[in-house]
Amino acid sequence: MALKITVIGTGYLGATHAAAMAELGFEVLGLDVVPEKIETLQRGEVPMYEPGLRELLGKHVAGIEGSSGRLRFTTDFAEVAAFGDVHFLCVNTPQKHGEYACDMSYVDSALASLAPHLTGPALVVGKSTVPVGSADRLAAYLAEHAPAGDGAELAWNPEFLREGFAVEDTLHPDRLVVGVRSERAERLLREVYATPIEEGSPFVVTDFPTAELVKTAANSFLATKISFINAMAEVCEAAGGDVAKLAEAIGYDDRIGKKFLRAGIGFGGGCLPKDIRAFMARAGELGADQALTFLREIDSVNMRQRGRMVELTRQALGGGPFLGKRVAVLGATFKPDSDDVRDSPALNVAGQVHLQGAQVTVYDPKGMENARRLFPTLGYADSALEAVRGADVVLHLTEWREFRELDPEVLGEAAAARVILDGRNALDPALWRKAGWTYRAMGRPTA
Ligand code: UGA
Numbered sequence: 001m002a003l004k005i006t007v008i009g010t011g012y013l014g015a016t017h018a019a020a021m022a023e024l025g026f027e028v029l030g031l032d033v034v035p036e037k038i039e040t041l042q043r044g045e046v047p048m049y050e051p052g053l054r055e056l057l058g059k060h061v062a063g064i065e066g067s068s069g070r071l072r073f074t075t076d077f078a079e080v081a082a083f084g085d086v087h088f089l090c091v092n093t094p095q096k097h098g099e100y101a102c103d104m105s106y107v108d109s110a111l112a113s114l115a116p117h118l119t120g121p122a123l124v125v126g127k128s129t130v131p132v133g134s135a136d137r138l139a140a141y142l143a144e145h146a147p148a149g150d151g152a153e154l155a156w157n158p159e160f161l162r163e164g165f166a167v168e169d170t171l172h173p174d175r176l177v178v179g180v181r182s183e184r185a186e187r188l189l190r191e192v193y194a195t196p197i198e199e200g201s202p203f204v205v206t207d208f209p210t211a212e213l214v215k216t217a218a219n220s221f222l223a224t225k226i227s228f229i230n231a232m233a234e235v236c237e238a239a240g241g242d243v244a245k246l247a248e249a250i251g252y253d254d255r256i257g258k259k260f261l262r263a264g265i266g267f268g269g270g271c272l273p274k275d276i277r278a279f280m281a282r283a284g285e286l287g288a289d290q291a292l293t294f295l296r297e298i299d300s301v302n303m304r305q306r307g308r309m310v311e312l313t314r315q316a317l318g319g320g321p322f323l324g325k326r327v328a329v330l331g332a333t334f335k336p337d338s339d340d341v342r343d344s345p346a347l348n349v350a351g352q353v354h355l356q357g358a359q360v361t362v363y364d365p366k367g368m369e370n371a372r373r374l375f376p377t378l379g380y381a382d383s384a385l386e387a388v389r390g391a392d393v394v395l396h397l398t399e400w401r402e403f404r405e406l407d408p409e410v411l412g413e414a415a416a417a418r419v420i421l422d423g424r425n426a427l428d429p430a431l432w433r434k435a436g437w438t439y440r441a442m443g444r445p446t447a
Contacts, residue, residue: 002026003191006084008110010037010073012166012270013127013159014090015046016053020170021088022060022071024195029083030073038073049339049366052167081117086188088157089126095274102131102278111138115145118152123188127159129215129275131282135179135208155185156208158215163269164337175202179211216282219275220295225260226267227301233263233443234301234308243443244425263443265345265397265423266305268334273299273343305442309349309395309423310356312440316393316419323357326416328391330384331398331424332364332371339366341374346397349423353395354378363387365400389414399426408435 003026007018010032018030032038040047044058044067058064060071074080080087091106107128114124124142126135139154146152156179161169176193180186186205190197197203206214233243243263251258267273276295283292317325327350334344341347347362354360354377361379364371368380381387384403388394388411396403404427412418412435420432422441429447432439441447 003085003188004029004083005192006031006080006087008032008080008087008089008114009091009106009128010041011090011092012048012050012163013092013161014088015041015057016050016161016166016170017088017090017127017159018071019053019056019060020167021192022068023056023171024192026070026192027083028060028071029080030071031075031077031080032073033075035075038075041073049337050166051164051337056167077113078117081114081119081122085122086192087114087122087124089124089128090159091128092270093128093130093278094270095277099281100277101281102129102274104130104134107134107138111141112145115142115152116147118142118146118148120148121151122146122148123153123155123185125155125157125189127157129158129219129271129278130212131278132209132212132216132286133282135212139181139208153182153185155180155189156211157189158211160215160218163340164335172196172199173201175204177204177206177211177214179206179208181208216275216279219272220279220292220298222260223267223272223276223295223302224298226262226272227298229261229263230266230305230443231301234304236443237308237445240446241443242447244441244447262425264305264425265309265349265442266302268343268345268348269340270342273302306345306348306352308442309345309397309421310352312421312442313349313353313358313393313395316421316438316440321357322353325358325393326391327353327358327360328388328394328415329353329360329362329378330364330387330394330396330403331367331400332362333367333398336398336400337366339370341367341370344371344398346423347371347375347378349395349397350378351375361387361391364398365402367398385411385414391415392417392419394420395423396420396427397423399424403427408432408437412436 005021005026005028007030010030021028044061044064046054060068062069062072093102096103135156178189236243247261280292329350331346363381418437429439
């Protein structure tokens with residue numbers, strides 16, 4: 001009989017994972033403690049913008065015409081326990097308020113709600129990003145609280161999906177990593193992931209701490225790459241170099257690679273910033289803090305880029321105060337193809353410029369609603385053209401394709417001055433200059 005799968009927590013990770021499991025052919029029951037989220041998903045709607053996810057839900061959510069009916073949702077842990085052979089924990093682990101450490105309360109409470117209902121054989125699989133050592137602790141909790149005793153087991157299976165590519169990354173992962181303590185757990189997970197394994201996704205089997213660490217190590221490495229190139233951008237600024245050329249040239253060395261070397265206003269979002277901080281906090285608890293002190297520098301290089309963008313803006317406006325100046329901001333989300341504005345460098349820069357007295361107008365293709373909620377005092381426009389109307393300077397802060405396709409000539413007629421600052425090194429300088437714009441990017445003072 002085919003395995004039955006449950007997914008606990010239907011946020012970004014959980015909603016995508018649930019839909020992907022249904023796509024792989026399993027019967028899936030998703031659970032969330034927020035009834036409104038369940039109601040939205042039951043209608044086949046997605047609470048966030050993620051390419052392809054709505055279509056995938058529509059294809060499988062029970063009750064939607066023409067769907068496979070393999071995907072249902074509930075708020076009831078007893079129902080989840082009775083239904084599933086494999087239970088994926090997909091709740092979030094945000095940064096604790098006022099601390100670097102991550103908040104494990106959602107993971108802990110999900111397991112506490114599930115465990116007492118596990119009366120038969122079950123595999124609970126953690127996917128949330130957690131401090132190393134958590135799986136060990138949670139396994140002990142499960143052993144103590146599940147009536148099934150040894151029949152209820154834990155495994156750890158970190159998730160590497162990127163926002164904007166969540167569906168693709170879940171259905172065709174570049175690797176699968178599982179921390180297991182028994183052959184049975186490994187066998188079950190091989191069964192769950194049989195399709196991607198057949199397609200060639202490497203399947204890495206390891207212990208709990210290594211599986212947990214793989215996730216935080218991967219995100220730390222990515223953050224390090226970005227801050228490395230941003231540090232080079234700072235040196236290029238000082239020395240009159242061109243960081244984009246530099247990145248291209250070092251990227252030809254395939255030990256270095258081209259990816260994640262785009263200099264600009266740095267990384268944000270719900271993962272990289274909080275993950276490197278939680279990793280430092282955890283290393284400290286383990287007495288290995290020295291090993292990760294470099295991440296403090298990665299974090300500060302990153303945060304510094306936001307301030308540098310504000311300074312570039314000030315210079316572009318003549319160097320004086322921002323008071324009375326009009327600033328157009330293109331982009332609000334932390335990256336393109338997402339509506340996520342959590343710790344968004346773009347909104348941070350927009351907010352700083354606004355707080356210093358400028359009149360800021362923001363436009364983003366998908367992030368307007370979330371941005372408005374977070375920063376209600378900024379001005380918002382319905383299009384790039386409207387945002388730019390009357391602006392003394394234009395800031396390009398999230399590299400949406402829509403912005404690369406803008407016509408500099410048309411925008412130039414609307415703007416008060418033809419000055420554009422590219423905070424993502426993603427626009428074509430030649431194109432903008434041809435239309436009479438002063439183009440300036442980070443780390444390329446002369447380019
Ligand atoms: C990140 C990881 O890339 C995923 O592998 C991981 O699964 C995920 O976190 C997670 O932990 O859940 P994501 O947060 O979606 O994914 O975003 P990224 O694509 O990593 O981008 C992060 C930030 O770095 C964005 O603000 C982006 O604009 C910035 N970035 C990226 C740069 O500034 N330069 C680059 O060259 C690349």
